Amino acid sequence: MKMIKSNIRVITLIVCALFVSLMAFAAFSISTQGQRWFSSSANTYLRRTKSNVTPGSIVDRHNVLLAKTDEQGKRIYSSDPAIRKAVVHAVGDDRGNIAYGAESFMANYLFAYNESYPERLAQALRGEKRRGNDIRLLIDSALCKKAASLFPAGKSGAIVVMNYKTGEVLALQSFPGYDPVNLSQADQENPLKPFWNRATMWSSAPGSVFKVVTLAAALRNIPDAMDKTYECTGSLEVGDTSVTDAQHAVHGIITLKKALAVSCNNVFAKVALELGDASLKKTASDFGIGDYFLFSDLVVQNSVYPADDRSEKEIAWTGPGQSRLQITPLHMAMIASSIANDGMMMEPRLLLDVVNGAGQSKYSFFAKEYRHVMEKVTADVIADYMREAVRSGTASAAAVPGLDIAGKTGSAQIDGQTETNAWFIGFIDDSRYPYAICVAIEDGGSGGGAAAPIARELFRYLSGK
Amino acid sequence: MKAKRRRTPGRLMAASIISFLASAFLLLGLKDLNPVTFAMALGVPLSFYLVTVLVPRVFPADRLLLTVVNFLCTLGILVLYRMDPKLAKGQMINYAVGIGAMLFFIYFIRLTQRRRPLVVFLVLASAGLMVLPLIFGTERNGARAWVSLMGFSFQPSELVKVLMLIVEAYLLTRRKVVAAAAYAGFCLLALMLQKDLGTALIYYSVILVMLWVATRSGLYLGLGFLGAAGGAVVGYQMFSHVKRRVAIWINPWTDYEGAGYQIVQSLIAIVNGGFWGTGLGLGNAYVIPANTTDFVFSIILNEFGWLFGICVILLYLLLFLRGIGIALRSASRFNAMLAMGSSVLIALQAFIILGGNINMIPLTGVTLPFISYGGTSMLSSLSIMGILQGVASLNENEMEEDRELAMAQGGNI
Numbered sequence: 001m002k003m004i005k006s007n008i009r010v011i012t013l014i015v016c017a018l019f020v021s022l023m024a025f026a027a028f029s030i031s032t033q034g035q036r037w038f039s040s041s042a043n044t045y046l047r048r049t050k051s052n053v054t055p056g057s058i059v060d061r062h063n064v065l066l067a068k069t070d071e072q073g074k075r076i077y078s079s080d081p082a083i084r085k086a087v088v089h090a091v092g093d094d095r096g097n098i099a100y101g102a103e104s105f106m107a108n109y110l111f112a113y114n115e116s117y118p119e120r121l122a123q124a125l126r127g128e129k130r131r132g133n134d135i136r137l138l139i140d141s142a143l144c145k146k147a148a149s150l151f152p153a154g155k156s157g158a159i160v161v162m163n164y165k166t167g168e169v170l171a172l173q174s175f176p177g178y179d180p181v182n183l184s185q186a187d188q189e190n191p192l193k194p195f196w197n198r199a200t201m202w203s204s205a206p207g208s209v210f211k212v213v214t215l216a217a218a219l220r221n222i223p224d225a226m227d228k229t230y231e232c233t234g235s236l237e238v239g240d241t242s243v244t245d246a247q248h249a250v251h252g253i254i255t256l257k258k259a260l261a262v263s264c265n266n267v268f269a270k271v272a273l274e275l276g277d278a279s280l281k282k283t284a285s286d287f288g289i290g291d292y293f294l295f296s297d298l299v300v301q302n303s304v305y306p307a308d309d310r311s312e313k314e315i316a317w318t319g320p321g322q323s324r325l326q327i328t329p330l331h332m333a334m335i336a337s338s339i340a341n342d343g344m345m346m347e348p349r350l351l352l353d354v355v356n357g358a359g360q361s362k363y364s365f366f367a368k369e370y371r372h373v374m375e376k377v378t379a380d381v382i383a384d385y386m387r388e389a390v391r392s393g394t395a396s397a398a399a400v401p402g403l404d405i406a407g408k409t410g411s412a413q414i415d416g417q418t419e420t421n422a423w424f425i426g427f428i429d430d431s432r433y434p435y436a437i438c439v440a441i442e443d444g445g446s447g448g449g450a451a452a453p454i455a456r457e458l459f460r461y462l463s464g465k
Numbered sequence: 466m467k468a469k470r471r472r473t474p475g476r477l478m479a480a481s482i483i484s485f486l487a488s489a490f491l492l493l494g495l496k497d498l499n500p501v502t503f504a505m506a507l508g509v510p511l512s513f514y515l516v517t518v519l520v521p522r523v524f525p526a527d528r529l530l531l532t533v534v535n536f537l538c539t540l541g542i543l544v545l546y547r548m549d550p551k552l553a554k555g556q557m558i559n560y561a562v563g564i565g566a567m568l569f570f571i572y573f574i575r576l577t578q579r580r581r582p583l584v585v586f587l588v589l590a591s592a593g594l595m596v597l598p599l600i601f602g603t604e605r606n607g608a609r610a611w612v613s614l615m616g617f618s619f620q621p622s623e624l625v626k627v628l629m630l631i632v633e634a635y636l637l638t639r640r641k642v643v644a645a646a647a648y649a650g651f652c653l654l655a656l657m658l659q660k661d662l663g664t665a666l667i668y669y670s671v672i673l674v675m676l677w678v679a680t681r682s683g684l685y686l687g688l689g690f691l692g693a694a695g696g697a698v699v700g701y702q703m704f705s706h707v708k709r710r711v712a713i714w715i716n717p718w719t720d721y722e723g724a725g726y727q728i729v730q731s732l733i734a735i736v737n738g739g740f741w742g743t744g745l746g747l748g749n750a751y752v753i754p755a756n757t758t759d760f761v762f763s764i765i766l767n768e769f770g771w772l773f774g775i776c777v778i779l780l781y782l783l784l785f786l787r788g789i790g791i792a793l794r795s796a797s798r799f800n801a802m803l804a805m806g807s808s809v810l811i812a813l814q815a816f817i818i819l820g821g822n823i824n825m826i827p828l829t830g831v832t833l834p835f836i837s838y839g840g841t842s843m844l845s846s847l848s849i850m851g852i853l854q855g856v857a858s859l860n861e862n863e864m865e866e867d868r869e870l871a872m873a874q875g876g877n878i
Contacts, residue, residue, distance in 0.1 A: 001801070005793055007678040008805050012789045015812050019782050022816060023775060025825045030736060030771070038736040042721050042729055045737045045749040117741055 032294050038113075039105045041096050046107055055110040056132035058091055058102055060141040061170070061352055066091050067103065077180055083141045085177040086148035089197040090139050090169075090350065093180035097195045100299040102137060102350070109133040109354045114362060123357075133362055136352040138168040146461050150454045151175050156192040157421075157441040158199035158329035161458060164337035164427055165434040166367040167346030169298075172330070174198040198440070200300045203326035206440075207412025208263045208394075208447065209423045210321025212339060212382055215260055217283035218271050219378045226381065229253050232266040239313040243269040243320070246411060246446070260385045261393030263409060265320040272319025277310045280318060286373050287335050288345060289327065296368075297350035303327040321410060333438035334370070336425040339386070340406070340436050343379040345370045383429060395426065397452035400459050404429040407455065409447030419443045424451035426459075433463045475528050479517050482536050483510040489543050489745055496746050505546060505553075512557075513539050516564055524568055525858030527791070533784050534835060534850050538563075538843070540777075541836035544764050547746055548757055552838050559840040563847030570627070570851025571858060574803070577631055578859075584635045588648060591628040594621035595655040602659065608830070610661040622656055622664045623841040627848045630810065633672055634802035637679035645676065653696075662700060662707065663829030666817065669693060671810045675802060714827035727754050728824050734767040735823065742770030757838040759830050762822045778819065781834075785812040791857045804856040807849045 038046070055075070057068035066087055067077050075094040077084045092101015108114050112132040123130055140161075147159045151173075161171035178187040178194040187194050196202070218225045234250035236243040245251070245265045251258070259267035272280055284290070289303040306314065306324040317323040327335075330348060338345035347370040354363035373379075386406035389395040395407035407426025414421060422444035427436035437458055439451040490506035517535045521528050538560050546553035577583055598621055602609040610620050629652060636645040649672045656665035673689040676682075700707050709724060717725030717732070734750040737743060750767040753760045766774040788808025795801040811834050818837075821828035832842040 001798055003681055004678055004798055004801050007681050008789060008792055008801065011674055011678060011805065011809060012786070015785060015809060015816075016782065018816050019778060019785075019812070022820055022823075022825060023778060025820075026735075026771075026823050029823065029825075034736040037729075037732045040718075040721070040729070040733060042726075043733045043737065044752055045733070045743075048749065113739065 053130045056134040086144035089174040090172045131357040140170045160333040160438045164340040164436045207410035209410035230267040238316040261389040268319035269316040329440045337436040338373040340427040342376040343374040394448040398456045411446045422450035486510045527857040537835035559843040563843040567847040567851035571855040574855030587628045591625040608661040610659045620841040623845040638798040663831040710827045731763040738767040781815045
């Protein structure tokens with residue numbers, strides 16, 4: 001009898017633990033993912049309340065109007081069609097075509113779900129129709145308009161501009177854009193899928209811009225990495241294939257600094273093989289590749305480091321960013337930011353503040369550290385090498401006289417595409433203009449030729465030079 | 466000497482539940498202006514009062530247990546009335562029948578105390594019931610667990626649950642492990658053949674818990690876990706709908722308009738409710754399929770909010786702990802096992818479906834005890850409460866005897 005009773009006490013503890021874990025799980029999943037569930041297009045309740053509450057308006061960081069609801073209850077957008085088109089992926093539209101634009105993902109503010117019951121009751125007693133909160137985004141609509149004008153017509157891709165010190169996202173653009181006011185049949189049938197936010201959802205092999213990650217791994221794991229030289233013979237035989245460079249260039253005996261500047265695939269494949277898959281993967285995961293991104297203002301596709309079938313050939317191609325790596329443009333901008341910000345990656349943020357109908361502030365932006373990627377010394381060396389790439393290498397088209405620009409280009413080969421995807425990541429190394437940029441053009445040609453000049457014009461715009 | 470009546474918060478609790486029920490139905494009545502709703506606003510609190518306050522005056526029953534159970538049952542009737550008044554009417558009949566069964570089991574437990582032939586009879590009865598659906602069964606939601614007889618359809622495995630508790634408690638307290646295992650194996654085999662895997666899971670875990678409590682044998686526990694793992698693998702390979710459920714559990718959003726629809730809508734309903742809920746009658750949890758049976762808790766979270774939902778979870782926990790208290794006060798091993806098994810069964814069943822509703826564990830279609838719509842489920846849950854009440858009343862008698870003995874010896878207590 002005594003044994004039975006002591007056993008019963010053990011069982012009691014176990015069952016209590018089950019119930020506690022049930023409540024803990026609910027609290028955890030609601031707090032981390034609740035907003036994603038709530039703003040999902042599958043939420044019919046949201047659609048229904050839209051008729052009871054006048055949604056708040058959306059402005060950009062300089063208070064330029066991006067969306068509001070007029071007296072007739074119609075949602076109206078910026079009067080400038082070019083701005084409408086340039087910010088549509090960040091703002092979204094009232095039809096919910098954009099999966100996680102502010103119009104849907106921030107619906108809890110726009111439709112005042114964040115308001116407490118006393119506030120709701122007070123509004124009801126005053127006989128007012130309920131009004132949502134107004135939100136101010138961190139994006140800069142004039143910058144977005146400028147970026148959209150630079151992007152090659154008829155191409156698809158993305159541009160992301162962020163402040164590397166604070167994580168503020170100034171531009172989050174996907175191309176082609178569309179006009180939410182005059183949504184045409186052609187937009188809906190466009191094979192380039194204008195509703196898809198490529199900046200956050202398009203994860204693909206980034207090509208040579210990934211070399212900054214390989215470089216970081218080399219600087220950490222190879223003792224004399226900065227002085228060591230590698231020989232590029234133009235072609236590196238690995239297994240049944242060979243790693244070659246664009247135009248089959250032969251770079252001879254070079255340092256890693258030079259190899260990054262000229263973007264030598266051959267050397268970075270060698271470095272990857274020297275490092276081995278495990279240490280390359282370790283550094284990649286320090287950069288957030290493989291993370292489950294749960295940002296408070298943005299929904300981003302997770303980046304993937306290939307896990308299976310790691311043959312020599314696969315590992316060699318991972319060094320220059322090919323293989324089956326999958327990274328989004330926003331994440332590449334975050335990687336560039338972490339190099340610029342002494343190794344600290346900031347969480348990308350989109351929301352500046354929220355003000356309710358009575359003019360009270362309900363939310364205010366604050367910078368959030370996302371993860372410590374690497375030591376400052378490593379970040380400084382990578383930045384220095386990227387500066388060299390702008391000074392004398394493939395990224396020279398991004399140079400702006402009088403500005404300290406660091407950059408890296410990429411031309412990613414994708415199976416089934418005639419042209420490579422053009423990539424550029426870079427930043428201004430100047431505390432007055434702490435901006436990092438990622439430009440990605442699908443089927444766009446070479447990174448140095450197509451993406452870097454766009455970045456140059458944006459750097460000029462941002463610094464006023 | 467008359468035992469002093471202790472002041473308990475019972476009255477306050479009953480009063481607040483009665484006012485909750487009355488105001489909730491009045492609120493619904495103001496919305497639809499249906500005289501039936503106003504009648505419910507009187508009738509449901511009244512029946513709560515009758516069962517909670519008057520039953521213990523006539524029958525030996527634990528008041529706290531009764532209050533909590535009745536609250537959960539009437540909350541179920543309220544939620545069902547809000548979703549579909551017809552179901553609520555059915556549920557009221559289920560509730561009345563269930564209360565009858567509860568009272569029956571309070572006395573039935575006294576009969577089982579020293580009567581071996583009764584257990585033999587229970588074994589035969591449960592064997593017969595378990596085989597029924599395999600012969601006359603109709604298929605529902607992929608499981609062949611239902612039998613229709615003369616216009617009534619019921620789920621025999623729910624009824625056998627109650628008998629199983631008594632049989633296993635009897636066999637295990639007499640250390641007849643082989644017989645207990647054979648009986649359990651038979652029940653589980655029948656449930657597997659009926660493809661009623663949620664119920665099989667409950668049977669399995671409750672029997673394993675009882676086996677361990679009776680023997681504290683690491684060997685049996687190890688064998689039990691091995692069997693569970695084997696069963697899980699075989700079930701995963703054998704039944705396509707198990708594979709589907711697991712895939713949905715891992716990520717319901719990959720197919721949120723198809724296979725994952727139910728769980729995705731449940732999650733959305735939960736966040737729509739927020740901390741305070743959308744308000745009774747104002748939510749949209751009706752879009753969830755099976756919202757009155759498997760997903761009834763999502764409606765509660767949707768319309769009453771998380772705060773209330775946590776209180777409901779805590780009430781199940783309270784029910785469990787009260788049951789364990791009864792088990793620990795029992796004088797005989799048989800009664801302790803019985804009370805413990807009953808409490809664990811209700812708690813685990815609640816955990817399995819609540820965890821499924823919030824996508825913590827793969828969804829298995831079992832009912833939330835006392836709240837979900839379902840005649841057999843209500844009958845079995847309340848019968849199990851009857852077992853607990855019966856054991857509690859036996860404990861009381863025991864204490865009374867002790868007291869009298871002490872008085873006769875001139876002692877003081």
